[in-house]
Amino acid sequence: MMLLQLNPFSKPVAISEILILLIIAAFVGWLIARLITNGRIRVLRESISERKIELANCRSQHREFTTAQQPLVGKASKTVYPTAIPLDPAKADDFKIIEGIGPKIEELINKEGIYTYEQLSNTNPIRISNILKNAGPRFQMHDPSSWPQQAKLANEKRWQELQILKDKLIAGRQ
Template structure:
């Protein structure tokens, strides 16, 4: 079986292929434009939300008396090591490993008491300052866990850790 090329229909075939390619490019461009516009709209909304959160945070920082950030705002600052209490093992808190414990210790948090009184904003700031590797951690449950550990309520702490791990 052999194919024969009709030289008279060759320009018509080339024109049809060219038109189909142009049509495919136009459709692709329209889809990309639609997708990019939607992503840009979502990003603008996210930026506005973050601007609002930043404004709230700045308000909290300007008026710490009206809006307390930390529960230990009126207490004295702890020294690097407390002479009457040995440092606690902060690694018992779900989400804190050896490196995060080291970061917390550098910031003056050595005991469950200190961790329970630390604000979530401060803890998040410590993680953020340490870099992207640590920013993925969520410190929102650490003070609550620290209260249970401080009070030596190990059963409740274990139950909370199970709930945190299972995502409930």
């Protein structure tokens, strides 16, 4: 009988009704979210078990392929550069006119038997990089990719074109 006497318009009763409805709505929302999450977890666990089976199959096939094949090539041969013909240092060209080459680098290149613009223009930039790399970390920052091109222009006495190319370069880099 007490419930019938409660006035729904009074503040305490209205607040308690609102709180009860909010608690019920929160519980129903939590229950629905739990059901949805459990369904997703079940689907993901099934997917994981399928992927584990696929992974095991791939690993077994990988073992079959790797154990059955023999290596086709033994070891890579070392790159052999042609030996330099000794030249009189008086006949050596001045490499310092090439952008990016200073006196120390010129000395290193001369020690490798490269004395003329023609020899430098026919030298692979990778070989020049190896010369610089073997000389130490101080020389590794230089980029010799344009040096053969500059040496070719100098060998052909095309000084204006060489100067135009040097103006485009910054410390020997394009």
